[in-house]
Amino acid sequence: MKFTALLKKAGMLLPAVAILFQINTVQAAEKLVLTGASTIAPLAAEIGKRFEKQNPDVRVDVQTGGSSRGVSDARSGLADIGMASRKLKAEESDLKSFTIALDGVGLILHKDNPVKSLTDQQVIDIYTGKITNWKDVGGKDARITVVNKAEGRSTLELFLNYYKLKNSDIKPQVVIGDNQQGIKTVAGNTGAIGYVSIGTAEFDAGNGVPIKLLPLNGIAASVENVRNGSFPLSRPLNLVTKTAPQGLAKRFIEFASSKNVDDLVEAQYFVPLSRK
Amino acid sequence: MASIHQRDLLLTGFVWSAAALVIGSFLWLLSDMLLQGAGQLSWDFLTAETENAGRAGGIAPVLVSTLLILAVAILVAGPIGLATAVLLSEFIAKDNRIARAIGMSIDVLAGVPSIVFGLFGMAFFSAYLGLGFSILAGGLTLACMVLPILIRTIEEGLSAVPDEWRKGAAVLGMSRLSALFYILLPAAAPALAAGLMLGIGRAMAETAALIFTSGYVDRMPSSLHDSGRALAVHIYDLSMNVAGGDANAYASALVLVIMLIIINNIALMLANSLLQKRISLA
Numbered sequence: 001m002k003f004t005a006l007l008k009k010a011g012m013l014l015p016a017v018a019i020l021f022q023i024n025t026v027q028a029a030e031k032l033v034l035t036g037a038s039t040i041a042p043l044a045a046e047i048g049k050r051f052e053k054q055n056p057d058v059r060v061d062v063q064t065g066g067s068s069r070g071v072s073d074a075r076s077g078l079a080d081i082g083m084a085s086r087k088l089k090a091e092e093s094d095l096k097s098f099t100i101a102l103d104g105v106g107l108i109l110h111k112d113n114p115v116k117s118l119t120d121q122q123v124i125d126i127y128t129g130k131i132t133n134w135k136d137v138g139g140k141d142a143r144i145t146v147v148n149k150a151e152g153r154s155t156l157e158l159f160l161n162y163y164k165l166k167n168s169d170i171k172p173q174v175v176i177g178d179n180q181q182g183i184k185t186v187a188g189n190t191g192a193i194g195y196v197s198i199g200t201a202e203f204d205a206g207n208g209v210p211i212k213l214l215p216l217n218g219i220a221a222s223v224e225n226v227r228n229g230s231f232p233l234s235r236p237l238n239l240v241t242k243t244a245p246q247g248l249a250k251r252f253i254e255f256a257s258s259k260n261v262d263d264l265v266e267a268q269y270f271v272p273l274s275r276k
Numbered sequence: 277m278a279s280i281h282q283r284d285l286l287l288t289g290f291v292w293s294a295a296a297l298v299i300g301s302f303l304w305l306l307s308d309m310l311l312q313g314a315g316q317l318s319w320d321f322l323t324a325e326t327e328n329a330g331r332a333g334g335i336a337p338v339l340v341s342t343l344l345i346l347a348v349a350i351l352v353a354g355p356i357g358l359a360t361a362v363l364l365s366e367f368i369a370k371d372n373r374i375a376r377a378i379g380m381s382i383d384v385l386a387g388v389p390s391i392v393f394g395l396f397g398m399a400f401f402s403a404y405l406g407l408g409f410s411i412l413a414g415g416l417t418l419a420c421m422v423l424p425i426l427i428r429t430i431e432e433g434l435s436a437v438p439d440e441w442r443k444g445a446a447v448l449g450m451s452r453l454s455a456l457f458y459i460l461l462p463a464a465a466p467a468l469a470a471g472l473m474l475g476i477g478r479a480m481a482e483t484a485a486l487i488f489t490s491g492y493v494d495r496m497p498s499s500l501h502d503s504g505r506a507l508a509v510h511i512y513d514l515s516m517n518v519a520g521g522d523a524n525a526y527a528s529a530l531v532l533v534i535m536l537i538i539i540n541n542i543a544l545m546l547a548n549s550l551l552q553k554r555i556s557l558a
Contacts, residue, residue: 033409038517041492042329049495061493061503063409064513078403178516200519207520267328269519 030248035063036070036083037154038178039103039197040237043268044083047100047256050264054255058248067154071095074240080249082240086154096244099236100256102271104198105155106221106233108183110190111210115139118214124163126193129171134191147185147194148172155179158235159195187211198231199223199269227271237270309533313526321527326494330514331521335528337496341411341504342480342535344497345490348415349422349479350472356419357426357471362456364427365434386424393421394485402489409503414490421485422475429474433467434460469547473540480536483508507532 034044041064048060065073067084071092074082088097107123109115115138118126125131126144135141148170149156160167174192176182182196187209198221201213213221216233225231239253255261262272324334360378368375397417407413437460445455461468483506491503494510505513511528514521 038513042513042518045492045494046329052495059495061409061491063488063503064492064517065488180516180519180521183519203519 030057031059031061032081032248032252033061033063033079034070034081034083034239035065035073035079036240037067037085037237038064039085039154040070040083040100043101043237043264043270044239044256046264046268047261048252050261051252051255055251060252071240074242077242080241081245081253084154084238084240086157086235086238088238088240094242096241097236097238098241098245098253098257099238099273100253100261101237101265101273102226102234103237104221104223104226104231104234104271105158105195106198106201106216107193107195107214108186108201108211109193109214110186111205111212112190113139113212115214117218120163120217124165127163127165127171128169142191145174145189145192146170146172147174147176147182147192149182149195150175150177153177154235155195155197158233162233183209183211197269198226198234199271203269223269223271227274306533309526309530312523313528313530316523316527317530322531325496326510329518329521330494330510330524331518332524335507335510335524335531337494338505338507338510338528339531341490341497342507344411344500344504345415345418345486345506346476346479346539348412348500349418350476352416353419353422353426353475354472357423357475358430358468360423360427361430361434365431366452366456366460382424382427385420386428389484390421390482391484393417394488396420397485397489407501409489409491409493410501411490411497411504412500414486414504414506415500417485417489418479418482421482422479425478426471426475429467429471430464433464433471436467437463465547469544472543472547476539476543477536480532480539481508482506483512487512507535 032048034048041062044060045062048062051060052058063079067086070079070082070084071088072082073079074095082095084097085103088095107118113134115134118137122131122137126137127146127148129146131137132144133141134144148167149159151167156167159165160170174185174194176185176194179196179200182194183201183204186192186194187204198213201211201221202223205211205213215221216231219225219231221231221233226234239256241249241253245253257273259275265272321334322339323336325336326338327333360382364375364378394417397413397420401407401413401416402409405413407416441459441463442455445459450458486506487509490506490509492505492509492513493503494505495502497504507528511525511532514525514528
């Protein structure tokens with residue numbers, strides 16, 4: 001009968017299905033899970049790969065989701081190590097943090113915008129919606145498009161903290177998540193103002209993306225000034241653990257804050273720690 | 277007043293320009309991807325590991341993870357979807373209370389944003405069932421997402437089969453099961469293929485549902501319990517999070533589109549050849 005033939009054919013598929021679910025080969029001896037800041041994730045993944053090469057039976061799994069997630073996952077134990085692109089807050093002082101690199105946050109405008117610099121007060125007025133036209137700060141007669149970061153992003157917290165603003169005071173036209181998204185938004189809109197990671201912006205501006213970084217109180221927004229600590233709007237890239245790290249986590253954190261990864265830090269357009 | 281002829285001309289013009297707009301925007305998208313990405317595309321790109329956060333190297337591990345996630349999703353959603361569609365169209369009446377309840381839940385599910393599926397998948401498969409960040413968790417989450425599309429398209433295909441065919445089968449003394457396998461499903465083969473294609477399309481393009489379930493790890497997976505980065509997640513990360521990742525993002529997008537076309541054609545061929553052969557034999 002034809003139907004049994006059909007059943008037989010279906011039966012022949014079963015081993016294939018079984019194989020698919022059977023490739024649970026040997027698990028690595030030790031696994032380290034990192035979650036958190038999307039800014040750090042690519043760097044941590046690269047450090048993880050180099051760490052795996054030196055320790056063949058170790059696996060480093062890096063997941064993303066934002067600094068707040070990194071902190072809460074480290075606290076809940078969902079992750080062995082959290083990633084946070086900011087300093088720990090007062091209510092997070094029960095956690096331990098280890099800086100592996102630095103990052104500066106700079107204001108960016110479209111390249112064709114004639115405005116050369118803005119005072120702190122002008123930036124505040126623009127972001128709170130008191131100034132809505134570039135002609136009020138020495139630019140062309142054009143509407144200002146305010147680009148703000150989404151809630152939970154550490155760049156946002158750093159920015160608010162520096163200008164002593166609350167997120168509810170800000171009147172943004174565009175709300176964005178990741179750095180590249182911010183750069184693309186400003187590059188595509190001559191009237192936009194945004195703030196992003198300096199390393200990324202410096203790289204993109206050098207590679208023909210039509211954006212420019214604004215100085216802050218006369219200090220140029222450059223990787224160099226972040227490294228020497230003179231640029232005020234900068235942040236540490238931290239690894240976070242619930243308790244003092246031990247064993248594998250300790251070895252990984254030591255490796256990630258050592259000179260062995262400086263080239264990886266620079267390759268991600270961040271600023272390596274200055275070591276004495 | 278415009279004459280009938282002129283109005284007809286207007287309508288013809290409108291219909292053609294709408295079609296041209298659709299084709300034009302697809303060609304624009306495709307040519308943009310080809311221009312920016314074709315240069316990066318090579319055999320090495322498909323077979324090499326990712327390097328420097330995806331800026332350099334290839335996409336081999338990402339490709340393998342994507343196919344595994346897709347396989348899990350389709351293997352799980354396919355049988356369940358087919359069975360539910362058969363139940364809805366063949367075994368219970370349209371105005372039955374259960375049928376309406378199932379139908380409504382399917383329609384609600386179909387409208388749920390993918391990020392909600394992602395959060396559900398993370399809470400249920402990853403945390404509650406303990407699958408963690410894994411290809412299995414991602415595939416199962418996608419299966420939930422694809423189910424409504426699959427069920428609705430197959431159900432519509434089955435409903436379109438004329439009732440005379442069912443009566444004819446009954447008159448010939450065929451059992452319900454053989455009628456289903458030899459007459460109804462073959463007749464609905466195009467709908468099956470369409471459902472599969474729509475489902476695969478949605479699954480392959482998914483980012484939000486996968487970033488928190490199958491995860492971000494771009495190592496070659498060695499089991500379904502490993503975290504594996506899907507192609508769509510890779511493209512999103514390269515274009516939105518990694519400075520200087522645009523070129524490889526374009527190339528990866530190109531690979532995604534090519535893969536979609538290939539898999540869709542396979543689904544179409546399978547449905548047509550396997551099922552329509554049987555109908556001609558019967």
